[in-house]
Structures are given as C-alpha cells and as structure tokens.
Amino acid sequence: MQNIENKTAYITGAAKGIGFGIAEALVKNGVKVAISGRDKQALEKAHQILGEQNVLVLESDVRNFDNEVxxxxxxxSKFGKLDIVIANAGVGKFAPIDEMALEDWNTMIDTNLTGAFHTLKATAAQLKENKGYYISIASLAGANFFAKGAAYNASKFGLVGFTQAAMLDLRDYDVKCTTIMPGSVASNFNGHTPSEDDKWKIQPSDIGQMIVDLLKMNPNVLPSKIEVRPTKTK
Structure with a gap:
C-alpha cells in the first residue's frame, strides 16, 4: 500500500459536508490539507475542528480561474508541493427545464463543471511534477437523469466525462484521475441540515475513507470511475 503521510492535498468546497469529511479523513492519516470555499465563517469553523497544524484555509471561488491559480x-508556498487534488465544490438547483432560470443554469455549469476544469488546470503542473492524484466528486446524477434535474444532470454528466478524458490525458505522466459518483449523502448539499433521519445515507466520513483507500492503493491499479450507494433505501 502507498504511504500518504506528509502528502499535501487541496480540497475545494471543503467547509462542510463531503469536502469536510474528506479533509478530516486525510488529516487523520497524516496528510497536509488545504481547504477552500466561499464562506469564510464556515471555513474558519472547519479549521477549528480540523486543527491549526498542517491545515491551510483558502477563500477561493472555483468559477474564477485566477482564484484557483x-x-x-x-x-x-506553505507546504512546498501539491500531491492530491479533490474537486468537490458543487451546487444544485432543480426546476423543470422551461422554468430553469438562466442564472441557476450558469451557476451549476460554472461551478460543477467549469470549476472542476479550473481546479485541474491550475494544479496540473504540480500533479505532473509529483506524480499526483486528481479526484472529482460527481454524482449518480452523472449517469441517471431525472425530472427537474436537467441542469444538474448536465453538469454531472459533463464532470464524469471530463474526468475520464483527463485520466487518459494524464496517466502517462503517472497522474491518476478518478471520479466518485455518490448517491444519497448525509451532507449540507443544497441547504440541507443533516439529522437522525439521514443515518441510512452515505456519510461524509465514508467518502473520506474511500479516498484514503484510493490513495493507498497499489499504484498499478486505477479505479477510474466509482459508483457508490447507500446499502439500504432508508
């Protein structure tokens, strides 16, 4: 198994939910972690929970390429290198296609898809130099379409295709690329507040552990696309 201690990771959208669960799992395994997002207060709270040591907090909007650079x-500058990139930032707004606001469409495409491109483009040189790992957090909505989900489906179908194509572009540089497609997760997505009613769902810590397992896997093996569901339906 690969040793990930003292590796450096960057996680977008990591103040809450899945991103925070990933950050927590990586910190516990000795990884130096940078977390980013747009909510300064939420980032500071996450920082307090994760601890001050080997954690860097960054305000960055993935829709802005210069922010990611x-x-x-x-x-x-802080850690000396970057080995692992988790493109997790995402938003969801749902409406019938004839009622979908232009602003909501653009926000989802710009965040969920173009944002992931910005993150990879900004980090690609470091990943190639350090033979790193790029992981995007997509969704089962990237394979299964549903009513009122046209914009969200488009962004996640696109993210899955983007990550798989990037995998082919980068694997000869010894850079791995994986997309994880979770089903129902007990997260803060779309303004949801997790509660006891969410215990049947995938937990953010489960995704965190999955990423730790991927990073530690034999370097000859690449699970390039992973679908993950709750064991039960409530």
Whole structure:
C-alpha cells in the first residue's frame, strides 16, 4: 500500500459536508490539507475542528480561474508541493427545464463543471511534477437523469466525462484521475441540515475513507470511475 503521510492535498468546497469529511479523513492519516470555499465563517469553523497544524484555509471561488491559480501558489508556498487534488465544490438547483432560470443554469455549469476544469488546470503542473492524484466528486446524477434535474444532470454528466478524458490525458505522466459518483449523502448539499433521519445515507466520513483507500492503493491499479450507494433505501 502507498504511504500518504506528509502528502499535501487541496480540497475545494471543503467547509462542510463531503469536502469536510474528506479533509478530516486525510488529516487523520497524516496528510497536509488545504481547504477552500466561499464562506469564510464556515471555513474558519472547519479549521477549528480540523486543527491549526498542517491545515491551510483558502477563500477561493472555483468559477474564477485566477482564484484557483492563487490558491495553488499559496499551497506550494506553505507546504512546498501539491500531491492530491479533490474537486468537490458543487451546487444544485432543480426546476423543470422551461422554468430553469438562466442564472441557476450558469451557476451549476460554472461551478460543477467549469470549476472542476479550473481546479485541474491550475494544479496540473504540480500533479505532473509529483506524480499526483486528481479526484472529482460527481454524482449518480452523472449517469441517471431525472425530472427537474436537467441542469444538474448536465453538469454531472459533463464532470464524469471530463474526468475520464483527463485520466487518459494524464496517466502517462503517472497522474491518476478518478471520479466518485455518490448517491444519497448525509451532507449540507443544497441547504440541507443533516439529522437522525439521514443515518441510512452515505456519510461524509465514508467518502473520506474511500479516498484514503484510493490513495493507498497499489499504484498499478486505477479505479477510474466509482459508483457508490447507500446499502439500504432508508
């Protein structure tokens, strides 16, 4: 198994939910972690829980490529390198296609799809130099369409295709790329507040452990696309 201790990871959208669960799992395994998002207060709260040591907090909007370039510069300045990138930032707004607001469509495509591209483009040089790992957090909505989900489906179908194509572009540089497609997760997505009613769902810590397992896997093996569901339906 690969040793991930003292590796450096960058996680977008990591103040809450899945991103925070991933950050927590990586910190517990000795990884130096940079977390980013747009909510300064939520990021500071996450920082307090994760601890001050070997955690860097960055305000960055993945829709802005220059923000992501600056974030990478700050990570390398503090930790000296970047090995692992988790493109997790995402939003969801749902409506019939004829009622979908242009602003909501653009926000989802710009965040869920173009944002993941910005993150990878900004980090690709570091990943190639350090033979790193890029992981995008997609969704089962990237394979299963549903009513009122046209914009969200489009962004997640696109993210799955983007990550798989990037995998082919980068694997000869010894850079791994994986997309994880979770089903129902007990997260803060779309303004939801997790409660006891969410105990049947995948937990953010489960996704965190999955990523730790991927990073530790034999380097000859690449699970490039992973679908993950709750064991039960409530």
């Amino acid at each position: 600056k974030a990478v510069q700050q990570i390398v």
